[in-house]
Amino acid sequence: MKRNVALLLIFALCFTLFLLPVNADIVTLRGNIDYEGGVTAADARTVLRMAVELDDKPETWTYDFLLADVDNDGKITAADARLILRAAVGLEMISDHPYLPLTVLDEQGVRILLTHIEQDFAGTYFDFTVENRTDHTVDVLVGEPSVNGYLPDASDLELPVVAPHETAEGSLLLADHWIDEYTFLPGRIDSLGFFMQVYDLDDVDGGIPRTLYDGRKTVKVPGTVVIDMPDEYPYFEYLWETDEAGFRFVVMNNYVDLDADSRVTALHLNLACKNKGDKPLLFSVGNVRIDGASVGTLWARTVYPGTFSKTNFTVTDSDLFRAGVDPNGVDEMTFTLEVLDPVTMVTVFSRDYTVSYKVWIPKPVG
Secondary structure: OHHHHHHHHHHHHHHHHOOOOOOOOOOOOOOOOOOOOOOOHHHHHHHHHHHOOOOOOOOOOOHHHHHHOOOOOOOOOHHHHHHHHHHHOOOOOOOOOOOOOEEEEEEOOEEEEEEEEEEEOOEEEEEEEEEEOOOOOEEEEEEEEEEOOEOOOOOOEEOOOEOOOOEEEEEEEEOOOOOOOOOOOOOOOOEEEEEEEEEEEEEEEOOEEEEEEEEEEEEEOOOOOOOOOOOOOOOOOOOEEEEOOOEEEEEEEEEEEEOOOOOEEEEEEEEEEEEOOOOOEEEEEEEEEEOOEEOOOOEEEEEOOOOEEEEEEEEEHHHHHHOOOOHHHOOEEEEEEEEEOOOOOOEEEEEEEEEEOOOOOOOOOO
């Protein structure tokens, strides 16, 4: 009986396709389950087959599940297929980010809105609009974005000076190779955080403008379906893990780059850190030694409460040659992790780690 109902639904959908014109100009991410450049009736048919269990449904945390679950209810149903079909023929628009525009700051007459999110080959763009409802000119800085708790590397955005009762627009780029597929799933963004500074340029004391706002805000995204997500550090086995009361530090894996002649050109180390406390922490990796020789490479990152960050720590062959180390003869890397209070610069944790590179270095031939 269930199969007969499913076949009737698919027949009805296919019949509908002949009654409605296809709108080939509608291009969106959501609903494009076959990745063919736009939402079409074929996508609706595929999703309907998933809904009636004639085809396998993707796992809930995957990219394909997001593309099919266009109504954001955490399930793939015939309602999704209907919405996709309506979008394909131009009767509906499927929004990749239905919660936008989203107010991220509204303080002392200045309002900052996140108006658009878009991804391309360069990274992820956040578009902002600033509304200045005051009688003074203001200057605005937006930076250090976090998405679902992940704190990627990103450029700061300094918006144009905003005149009284005017608006200004700008974009912030997240060009981060660590952005995992599930981190920026449209419709699956649970929270967004930004560090923001707002200054009154018409109220200056000793050459310093008055601060209207200086801090970090995290906003919950409305309408998000809570689903099980993979571990924030997507590796099943770690080389090292330190889990303290206020933070977690993980050495995820290591590897080397080789040229065409199998010569080592760089040593890599993938690191992750999470702030589990209620105050910012500065994570610093330094005092790097390769087989005992100091290479003087340093990585540091301030991680805010409730957020985590990842990085690819790299030592190049030039670093090794300067230290008098043969890149093809490396045995191990030792480094010091320090965790500090970024305000007082007092060290709250310090430990040395040693990672072997023997398994990655090709053995000489002959």
